[in-house]
Amino acid sequence: MGVGRVLQERVVSGTLKSSMAQAKAAKVLDRTLRGCILRKGRPWVGWSQRLLGEARGVYLSGAVGSGKTLLMDTLHVEARAENVATLRVHWHEWIGSVHRALHEARNAYASQTRKLRALGDALAHDTQLVCFDELAVHDVADALMLREIFARVLERGAAIVATSNRDPRDLYENGINRELFLPFIALLERHLVHCDLDTLANESGEALVDYRRDAASDGLSLYVTNGSARDVCAAVVGRPLRWTKRRVPVSYGRSIEIADDEVVATAHFEDLCARPLSAADYASLADRYDALVLTRVPQLSMQQHDQVRRLLWLVDILYDARMLLVIEADVPVDDLLDSGGFSREEEANTVLVRNHGGSSGRLTTIVGGGGGTEWSATGRIGASLGSVAGVTDARFAWSRLTSRLVEMTRSTAYLAAWRQRCHGRIHYGA
Structure with missing residues (x-):
């Protein structure tokens, strides 16, 4: 068509x-x-x-x-x-x-x-x-x-x-x-x-619009700042949720501990975003579960490079999978990142890596000529592969994250897409 x-x-x-x-x-x-x-x-x-x-x-x-x-x-x-x-x-x-x-x-x-x-x-x-x-x-x-x-x-x-x-x-x-x-x-x-x-x-003379925010419904909120995200998820699923802790496989033959009820999982922010997990680990969770309840999400700053990066990965992957995400956070979504977080001082931390310095901290990729120079993933001291890059890229990434969170937690169309994903595999309440 x-x-x-x-x-x-x-x-x-x-x-x-x-x-x-x-x-x-x-x-x-x-x-x-x-x-x-x-x-x-x-x-x-x-x-x-x-x-x-x-x-x-x-x-x-x-x-x-x-x-x-x-x-x-x-x-x-x-x-x-x-x-x-x-x-x-x-x-x-x-x-x-x-x-x-x-x-x-x-x-x-x-x-x-x-x-x-x-x-x-x-x-x-x-x-x-x-x-x-x-x-x-x-x-x-x-x-x-x-x-x-x-x-x-x-x-x-x-x-x-x-x-x-x-x-x-x-x-x-x-x-x-x-x-x-x-x-x-x-x-x-x-x-x-x-x-x-x-x-x-x-x-075309059109105003610039964030269509995700524009589609948000005032009658739906899966982003909780005052209450229990687990109770909200149970209401959406349509049945009580009984959590069992277990170890589940992720990438590279590793496993992590998580609590779940069949294909609904729950975890604290620090368990998924303050530990050394990768995008591949989050993809494994998205393959295994239909819904995630993420609790104890704090306000973040750009100084928390690793936590910010992992939250970006997690939301992007769950969004692509049309997975249900219910969040329990300390602050509203637009305040999730400290407004002073994009200080130009961040760019002052960037250094040029020469010769053989700057191991990425994960899989090292050798590029270049006969000597095979080993580059840091970002050229930033203490940063590993895939770190949040410059301030401009970080702004884009964070704007995308908040936009997607609004759609995932307030859009009835997204909720309908999630129900379609689950159709035929497990029955959820209306």
């Missing part, structure tokens, strides 16, 4: 507000979809040279809540309906999987470049359309990896669609050794059509 038609039907049914900016972006996405359908089932050999000079992907940018993920997810669903092999993944999860794959293949290839190209080959072999949500580049290792993998995927004839809060030219802004990343930006600009929803809205 196409992205544009789906949006029109939702507007007519009243489930989506009309937006000229989204309608214009949908036309570009539909061209990408038609290209994928045209190439479906055909070998990449013979296509690649012609495709290298052709735009066959889309880069969606714009403010938080502007509809980027909505558009990409609609494309993903429509592509699958046309039997186009499609991968849709959140950026955090995909980057983590790349680091793991590189670590596992460390002895299989003579050079890092060959490993990266092999990953690109595998990705393009299995999929015709790759959708990345919330593309962001925070460290030099990821910057160099992306250049090799994306080039290989595009060379093999697959299409790429990515969402981001940043313009392509602003990716990895002020990053260490950024000049090594510039060829990747050129690659994006050459092969992906850039649709900035903010610009399209301005051209």
Whole structure:
């Protein structure tokens, strides 16, 4: 049917507000979809040279809540309906999987470049359309990896669609050794059509709107500041919840202790966000459970780098999984981060890592020439791979988190999507 038609039907049914900016972006996405359908089932050999000079992907940018993920997810669903092999993944999860794959293949290839190209080959072999949500580049290792993998995927004839809060030219802004990343930006600009929803809205005379907040219902609140989140969850589920502590498997063969009642889990903030857990661990929980009650969530500051980063990961992954999240917090959602948290003093802590300093604290990725320089993940003293990056990126990430929390805890449409996720597997109360 196409992205544009789906949006029109939702507007007519009243489930989506009309937006000229989204309608214009949908036309570009539909061209990408038609290209994928045209190439479906055909070998990449013979296509690649012609495709290298052709735009066959889309880069969606714009403010938080502007509809980027909505558009990409609609494309993903429509592509699958046309039997186009499609991968849709959140950026955090995909980057983590790349680091793991590189670590596992460390002895299989003579050079890092060959490993990266092999990953690109595998990705393009299995999929015709790759959708990345919330593309962001925070460290030099990821910057160099992306250049090799994306080039290989595009060379093999697959299409790429990515969402981001940043313009392509602003990716990895002020990053260490950024000049090594510039060829990747050129690659994006050459092969992906850039649709900035903010610009399209301005051209159409539309006000910038956070559609997640706009869809929030005053009659629903799963974000509790005065009461029991566990009681609220029980009311939504429609039955009493009886918690049993158990150890559940997560990533890398590890396990964590959590309390649950069948597919509903509960944990304190410090248990999930103050301990050394990764995005892969949260993805494992999202695969196992349908709902999470997160209690004792404090007000945070940007000085609490690790806790902030993990909360961002957790919410992004649960949101992508359309999982129910009930939160019990000390302060309202818009006060969850101390308003003084984005001090420019944070950027003063950034240092340039030279030679062999700065181990990432997780899987170390070796990039560069014959010497194989080991880079810190962020170039910041004491920070590990995937840390919250510069102040501007942190602002984007936090705005996205609060916007998504509002939708997850106050949107009846999100609640309906969660019920659909659970349908046929377990019965929940009305």
